Amino acid sequence: MDTPARKVDTVNMLEGPSAARRYHHGNLRAALIDTAVDQARAGGADAVVLRDAARRTGVSHNAAYRHFADRDDLLAEVSERGMAELEQRMRDRLADLPQDDNGEPASARLRAVGREYVRFALAEPGLFTTAFACARPEDGAPGEGPYGVLSTVLDELVATGVLPAERRPGADVTCWAAVHGFAVLCLQGPLGELAEREREAQLDGLLERLSRGL
Amino acid sequence: MDTPARKVDTVNMLEGPSAARRYHHGNLRAALIDTAVDQARAGGADAVVLRDAARRTGVSHNAAYRHFADRDDLLAEVSERGMAELEQRMRDRLADLPQDDNGEPASARLRAVGREYVRFALAEPGLFTTAFACARPEDGAPGEGPYGVLSTVLDELVATGVLPAERRPGADVTCWAAVHGFAVLCLQGPLGELAEREREAQLDGLLERLSRGL
DNA sequence: TGTCCATGTTGCCGATGTCCACATCATGTG
C-alpha cells in the first residue's frame, strides 16, 4: 500500500527515526511476501524474482536472505498464500448458499464450490499455478486447504443422503481431479481459447456428469 | 517471419558416424531438440537451458539461434515432442486391446486410454509438464494429439451404443479434465505422496465414476 | 573461379541467484 517514498541508498546514516525505522524491525518478511505475491499474480512463478522483489520493497537484495533460505523458500510462502486465498474464496462462496438438510442444496453447494475453484484459477492464473507448482511437500494437512473444503461438502452430501456412504471414499479425489484438470486445461491447454460462454457450458457439463457419477 | 525455402529441413542423422564429425549440415536443429527433450525429461521446462543444450550437443551457444527464435521457440518444439509421445503411447495401448462391436471392450478401451495418460505423466513428469506448459496456441488441431485419441474412443462408445449420442457433446472435455487433473495432482499436488497401490485404487475409482457419469 | 548466404564462433551486455565480508542497531550483561 504505502509506497516506499524514501528509496535513498544512504539510509544507514543517522536519519529521522520515523522514516528509517520502517523496515528495520519485523515487517520485512511480510512485505517481501506481499511483493512476491504481486509478482506471482502478474506472471506466475517465473515472475517471482528475488532481486526485483527486494528492489520493489525498497530494500537491497540479499536482505531477503535474512528471512528466506532461498528463492524456493519464498516461492513456497507465495504458494501458501495462494492456497489460503483459494480456500477462502471457496468458503466465502459456501457461506452465501443455504445449508439445509435436504439434498438439493447439498449438491448445489458441491457445484458451487467447483465453479468457484475454476473461477479463481481463471481470475488469478499466476497465483493459482504458483500455489500448486511450488507447494511444500509437508503442506498436505488432511482437513485443511481447498481439499478440506471439498471434503466437508462431500460429507454433507453423505449426511443428507444424496451420496451413499459406501461411495464416499475416493469421491474427493475424483471431484478435485476433475475440477482441477478443467482449470489447468483452461489455463495452459487447448481449452484456453474457449469463449467464456462455451467454457461455462463445458464446466456445467462436467459438474453434471460428475454428480451423476458420484 | 520470412522463411527462405529451407533446403535441408529433414534430418539425415542416420548417416553414419563419419558424417557426424561436424554439425555443419542439417541435423543440428534436430540434435538440439533431442538434447532439450532430455533436459525436459530430467527436470521439466525449467531445466531446458539453451546454453547447456548447445554445450551438450557439442556446439557453441548462439548456434541455437540459427534454428530457434528464442528459448520459448525451443520449448515449444519440446512440447510438441512430448505431446506426440503421449499420443503415441495412448495409440499403442489401444492397439493392444480388442476392438469388438459390443460395449464392454469399448468402455474398457476408454479406461485403458485414461490409465495410459496417467501412466505417462508419472513416468515422464518433466516431459509431460513441459508438453502442456509450453504448448503453442496454434497447436490446437481438433482431431490430433491426445485429445484426438480420446475423442475417437468416445465415438466408439457412441457407435457401440454404450453412450447415448445426445450425451456425447462435452464428454471429451470431462474425461480429459478428470484424467489430466488426476495426473497433475499426482505430480505436484498433495496426491504426490500416495503410495502406488493407493494411487492406482484412486485412479480406478475415478475412472469408474467417470464412466458412470458419462 | 569468385561471390553469396547459411551456419557456427567469439565477444559482450544486462539480469539473476547466491555466497561473503562488513556496517548498523537493539539488547542484555559486566
Add this chain to the structure above:
DNA sequence: CACATGATGTGGACATCGGCAACATGGACA
C-alpha cells in the same frame, strides 16, 4: 553506563543464463 553479541540490512563478487552483434567459414551456384 560501557561493551560484547546476535539480528538485520548493505555492497561486492562470482557463475550462469538469455539474447544481440560482429566476425569467420564453407558449400552452392553463377
